[in-house]
Amino acid sequence: MDTYLQRLQDAITSATLGMDTAALARHPEGKWCAAQVLEHLYLTYAGSAKGFERCLQEGRPLARPVTLKERVATLLVTSLGYFPEGRKAPERTIPLGMPAEEVVKALEAKLTAMDQLITQCETRFGRSTRILDHPVLGPLTARQWRKFHLAHGQHHVKQIWRLRGEA
Numbered sequence: 001m002d003t004y005l006q007r008l009q010d011a012i013t014s015a016t017l018g019m020d021t022a023a024l025a026r027h028p029e030g031k032w033c034a035a036q037v038l039e040h041l042y043l044t045y046a047g048s049a050k051g052f053e054r055c056l057q058e059g060r061p062l063a064r065p066v067t068l069k070e071r072v073a074t075l076l077v078t079s080l081g082y083f084p085e086g087r088k089a090p091e092r093t094i095p096l097g098m099p100a101e102e103v104v105k106a107l108e109a110k111l112t113a114m115d116q117l118i119t120q121c122e123t124r125f126g127r128s129t130r131i132l133d134h135p136v137l138g139p140l141t142a143r144q145w146r147k148f149h150l151a152h153g154q155h156h157v158k159q160i161w162r163l164r165g166e167a
Contacts, residue, residue, distance in 0.1 A: 001111075001112060001115050002115050002118070002119070002146050004143075004146040004147055004149070004150045005111060005114075005115045005146055005149060005150065007150060008111070008149060008150045008153040008154070009108060009111055011153065011154060011157045012038070012041070012107065012108075012153065012157060012160075013108075014157075015034075015157045015160040015161055015164070016034065016038070016104065016160060019034060019164070021100050021101060023164070024038075024100040024104070025100060026163065026166075027163060028166065032095065032159070033163065034100075034159075034160045034163050034164075035095075035098070035099075035100035035103055035104075036095040037095075037156045037159055037160055037163075038100075038103045038104060038107055038160075039095035039096070039097075039098045039103045040089060040093050040094070040095050040156065041107065041152075041153055041156055042098070042103055042106060042107050042110050043092065043093040043094075043095070044093050044149070044152065045107075045110040045111050045113075045114045045149070046110055046114075047092060047093065048114050048117075048118075048132075048145065048149070049110065049113055049114040049117050051132045052114070052117035052118055052120070052121050052131070052132060053117060055121050055125070055131055055132055056117070056120055056121060056124065060125070061121075061125050061129050061130060061131045061132065062131070062132050062133070063129075063130035063131055063132055063133055063138075063139035063140070064133060064138075064139060065139070066130060066138050066139045067138060070137055070138030070139070073136065073137050073138070074137045074138065074140065074144060074148075077137060077147070077148055077151050077152075078137075078140075078143075078144045078147035078148055078151065079147075081147075081150075081151050081154070082151070083151045083152060083154070083155040085155075087136075090135055111149075114149075115146075118131075118142045118145055118146060119142070121142055122141075122142035122143075127141065127142065127143065128141060129141060129142075130144075131145070132145070134148060
């Protein structure tokens, strides 16, 4: 697995280690529980993987030209690791209620599958090629996609640690 995504997997494993189903389901009113956070991450990996699969099936990158605003946003997230608080999750990444034990098992496999697809796209289209559009950051290279998922995942890992502390 790529080093960025391995760091992400290690952070998720560390944050959830020893959490039982009840701990994964606990949350303050109006906030997601750890299981929902994990399901959200799972859904982002699944969505990204689907996009990379489309690129491979079509035999070309599906990225459009990047704007200046997107370049700045990408720099903040993928180079500086800044992930803004309070942004609402896109509709397709909102948890639907996947059982906690199922999402914990499925998460690593989905992250690994996404990593393999990113690697295939990177090999096929080139390291510096913007492969696929992110809904907010715009067109990203394979490396930027990995760094996005690391920054996004670390943002949510902090939430899981807070939830553990509140228990």
